[in-house]
Amino acid sequence: MARDRSRGGVPGVPGATAAGRPAAGGGRRRAAAALPTAALAALAALAGCAPVGGGTEGGEGAGGAERTLTVFAAASLTGAFEELGERFERDHPGTEVEFNFAGSSQLAGQINEGAPADVFASADTRTMDTVAEAGNTAGEPVVFVRNTLEIAVPRGNPAGVEGLADLADPRVSVALCAEEVPCGAAAAEVLDAAGVEVAPVSLEEDVKAALTKVELGEVDAALVYRTDVLAGDDVEGVAFAEADQAANDYPIAVLAAAPRPALAEDWVAWVRSADAQRVFRDAGFTTR
Amino acid sequence: MTPGSPPAEAAPPAAGAGRTALRVRAGRFPWLLVVPALIGLAVLVLPFAGLLARAPWASIGTRLLMPEVRGALWLSLTTATTATAVSVCLGVPLAWLLARTDFPGRRLVRALVAVPMVIPPVVGGVALLLALGRRGLVGTYLDAWFGLTLPFTPAAVVLAQVFVAMPFLVISVEGALRGADRRYEEAAATLGASRAVVFWRVTLPTAAPGVAAGAVLAWARALGEFGATITFAGNFPGRTQTMPLAVYLAMQESPESAIVLSLVLLAVSLVVLVALRERWAGAL
Numbered sequence: 001m002a003r004d005r006s007r008g009g010v011p012g013v014p015g016a017t018a019a020g021r022p023a024a025g026g027g028r029r030r031a032a033a034a035l036p037t038a039a040l041a042a043l044a045a046l047a048g049c050a051p052v053g054g055g056t057e058g059g060e061g062a063g064g065a066e067r068t069l070t071v072f073a074a075a076s077l078t079g080a081f082e083e084l085g086e087r088f089e090r091d092h093p094g095t096e097v098e099f100n101f102a103g104s105s106q107l108a109g110q111i112n113e114g115a116p117a118d119v120f121a122s123a124d125t126r127t128m129d130t131v132a133e134a135g136n137t138a139g140e141p142v143v144f145v146r147n148t149l150e151i152a153v154p155r156g157n158p159a160g161v162e163g164l165a166d167l168a169d170p171r172v173s174v175a176l177c178a179e180e181v182p183c184g185a186a187a188a189e190v191l192d193a194a195g196v197e198v199a200p201v202s203l204e205e206d207v208k209a210a211l212t213k214v215e216l217g218e219v220d221a222a223l224v225y226r227t228d229v230l231a232g233d234d235v236e237g238v239a240f241a242e243a244d245q246a247a248n249d250y251p252i253a254v255l256a257a258a259p260r261p262a263l264a265e266d267w268v269a270w271v272r273s274a275d276a277q278r279v280f281r282d283a284g285f286t287t288r
Numbered sequence: 289m290t291p292g293s294p295p296a297e298a299a300p301p302a303a304g305a306g307r308t309a310l311r312v313r314a315g316r317f318p319w320l321l322v323v324p325a326l327i328g329l330a331v332l333v334l335p336f337a338g339l340l341a342r343a344p345w346a347s348i349g350t351r352l353l354m355p356e357v358r359g360a361l362w363l364s365l366t367t368a369t370t371a372t373a374v375s376v377c378l379g380v381p382l383a384w385l386l387a388r389t390d391f392p393g394r395r396l397v398r399a400l401v402a403v404p405m406v407i408p409p410v411v412g413g414v415a416l417l418l419a420l421g422r423r424g425l426v427g428t429y430l431d432a433w434f435g436l437t438l439p440f441t442p443a444a445v446v447l448a449q450v451f452v453a454m455p456f457l458v459i460s461v462e463g464a465l466r467g468a469d470r471r472y473e474e475a476a477a478t479l480g481a482s483r484a485v486v487f488w489r490v491t492l493p494t495a496a497p498g499v500a501a502g503a504v505l506a507w508a509r510a511l512g513e514f515g516a517t518i519t520f521a522g523n524f525p526g527r528t529q530t531m532p533l534a535v536y537l538a539m540q541e542s543p544e545s546a547i548v549l550s551l552v553l554l555a556v557s558l559v560v561l562v563a564l565r566e567r568w569a570g571a572l
Contacts, residue, residue, distance in 0.1 A: 103540065105540040105541060106539075106540060109539070109540075109543065173440075175522065178523060178537050178540075180537045180538070180540040180541040181540055200524065201439075201440040201522060201524065202439075202440050202522025202523055202524050202528065203522075203523050203524055203525070203529075203537075204522065204523060205518060205523060205533075205536065205537060205540075209518075209519075213439075213522070216417060216418075216421060216423060217421075217422060217423040218417065218421050218422050218423065218439050218440075
């Protein structure tokens, strides 16, 4: 028993036990050991992977690039940020910009749970506040662009939607974003302000999902960002006067736990520059 | 299989060795097996410990009484049960065809049946939308001829669940049918029983444990369905928002609510799997 434990329990070196045991036990035990050997080999492979994964997360030694800037950004910034990222890499040789695009609330949750990121760009101030209040931003977040809502309709506008009031028509099927995500909060605000009551067929999990339902013609209209209408295929935008009442401010902030704080500051300065603001305008954002 | 046979059966694997290699010797604990087994168990169970540790026990009652939660739970239970019923009605005959008949392309059909088990459910949702959506391959005609649109309805939820869950039933029943002794069917047939009688009175009872196991698996899978549902059926409280969708959206805003919803789903699944496994679904 004691002998067994000392041999079988080499701490943290599962591979060693797998390799060592059948040899020590003799030929007859080989068959019985085959299964655990396979299992332990898999385990060793897993263990072997771990340090590699850890290294990449730290940003050092990740395939070629010397410095990696990790930017968490709202999904609606995808197109513009990717373009800005390429130019940033050109201006900062040896730097690689890595993006994590997702719903702002989801990103905020990841950051508050300790995700290693340098910069966070959110689609609304409310979501940024949850990160700031948790003490996870370095300095005050600054608003760098604004986005307004537009009604997206399938090409040709089959339901003949002309304004916000048409969305209340029961013959028009409408998809909205769920109120838990920024585009849904903005939609609720704008509908509320305009006094329009909509019975949506679905509350989508993010703005892209709402847009997709329009692209596929499954709904007649959806309230999405102007930038998404511009980026979408087979959709048209219907602007409406009340949109300004619920414009979304996009704040950006360097994070308190940023592995690359100086580079992060550079990125924030870059997205606020005149050149970058032009890129945002082309994508449909409002700049100031 | 008869009592007394195990020693005789245990001997052949150790043939040539003289002693049985498979029997654990007294006083020697099989650490080599136990350690990875425990790590494996931890991988599967530990995440739920996280769920329990962070659960807001004090407010759990009030959160559960919220109408959205009850709506989502009720919808989940009814749609998963309906989906299981549909899967049994369609899946058992399909399994019978695969197990008992021979036709060209049978192997391809078997592979196709299993595909939903391995593709990401969200892909299934996209496929369902493109086939049965308002502008879909078949959906266009459903809309034009019958004024029937499936997306964003509870029927779409059931359809998404059937799509991901039925393969589990078919595979399970097919296995049971293949494993069954066909001589009983042949005997019944030679004694003058019709095909239908043979199927109902002989084949089906023999495969019953497989059907029960498959139904339980299908139900559990349907209850947990997320990707295909949110893509094909959308998300609307009370109509298409099942528990997994409610969990996902709650996570965006209030992780505590998401934890409570997750606990409910976990409890329901666990109770059903444990209870049914003991009673009918020993084949699981």
